[in-house]
Amino acid sequence: MPYKIEIKNLYFDYVGKKTTFGALEDINLDIKEGEFVCVLGSSGCGKSTLLSILNGLNKAKSGQILIDGKETLGPGVNRATVFQNYSLFPWKTVKQNVLFGAKQSAKRKEYTKEERNKKVIEYISSVGLLNSMDKYPFELSGGMQQRVAIARALALEADILLLDEPFSAIDPRLRLELQELVSKLSKEHNKTVIFITHDIDEAILLADKIVVMEPKHIKSVLDIDLSYPRVREKLVGREDYERLHRKLISLFYENIEDNIDLEVAL
Numbered sequence: 001m002p003y004k005i006e007i008k009n010l011y012f013d014y015v016g017k018k019t020t021f022g023a024l025e026d027i028n029l030d031i032k033e034g035e036f037v038c039v040l041g042s043s044g045c046g047k048s049t050l051l052s053i054l055n056g057l058n059k060a061k062s063g064q065i066l067i068d069g070k071e072t073l074g075p076g077v078n079r080a081t082v083f084q085n086y087s088l089f090p091w092k093t094v095k096q097n098v099l100f101g102a103k104q105s106a107k108r109k110e111y112t113k114e115e116r117n118k119k120v121i122e123y124i125s126s127v128g129l130l131n132s133m134d135k136y137p138f139e140l141s142g143g144m145q146q147r148v149a150i151a152r153a154l155a156l157e158a159d160i161l162l163l164d165e166p167f168s169a170i171d172p173r174l175r176l177e178l179q180e181l182v183s184k185l186s187k188e189h190n191k192t193v194i195f196i197t198h199d200i201d202e203a204i205l206l207a208d209k210i211v212v213m214e215p216k217h218i219k220s221v222l223d224i225d226l227s228y229p230r231v232r233e234k235l236v237g238r239e240d241y242e243r244l245h246r247k248l249i250s251l252f253y254e255n256i257e258d259n260i261d262l263e264v265a266l
């Protein structure tokens, strides 16, 4: 089967007035259609930079990103992004925010107005917010806002979902609920997902594949063959889970000291 996303020899640097900072070097990664990939790495290693190139906000300085075999050079309707800070339109209600996503897909897929409005309700319902449809973002909790952001991204009906630490500001119990929700919806809608996190447990619960990054580079790619649905309480103590957990801890923490040195040096 051809890959959905191919990242080939990707290089990116941030060019300032006086200095240039190489943020990503020699990144290579192949992702299958419908695969859920978690990118795990410590702060500053280049995760958001990688996502920003995938969604087209930044452009690779060299190397290529292929989607469905074609080189992609900018933003596109085949990718929807969910950011950490919710990034809803504050002047729009829940319904209007999701409608914004649905309008983009409706143009492409030639839905009638009725079909489009039905989809808006379906997506709001799928994230459990039917009762808050007419509320504005400031009237919602962080978790609710993030659910709206997920519904809006789903309403775009893009094949690829890109999520940048979407639950890092959410309390642990609600975070579990949202993890389950994203896992379930991405499978139901056959999305190819790239989900950035620095949380090892989150990555194990969600991922078909975990990409561990170290500063600027991919350090390791692990295929995760634990069956779904994954329930943390049932996994803890299982030999395969514990082995994977230990491996990820050692891969992850090996580089933390480098980053702390970097912070102190700055």
Ligand SMILES: Nc1ncnc2c1ncn2[C@@H]1O[C@H](COP(=O)(O)OP(=O)(O)OP(=O)(O)O)[C@@H](O)[C@H]1O
Pocket: 014, 015, 021, 023, 041, 042, 043, 044, 045, 046, 047, 048, 049, 050, 198
């Ligand atoms: N606009 C920018 N200009 C210059 N350097 C930048 C810029 N944005 C990010 N960087 C640098 O690039 C490196 C990677 O940043 P990036 O935001 O991709 O890290 P990250 O892995 O997403 O970190 P975090 O987990 O903290 O979000 C960091 O060293 C950062 O300081």
Ligand SMILES: [Mg+2]
Pocket: 047, 048, 049, 164
């Ligand atoms: Mg980041």
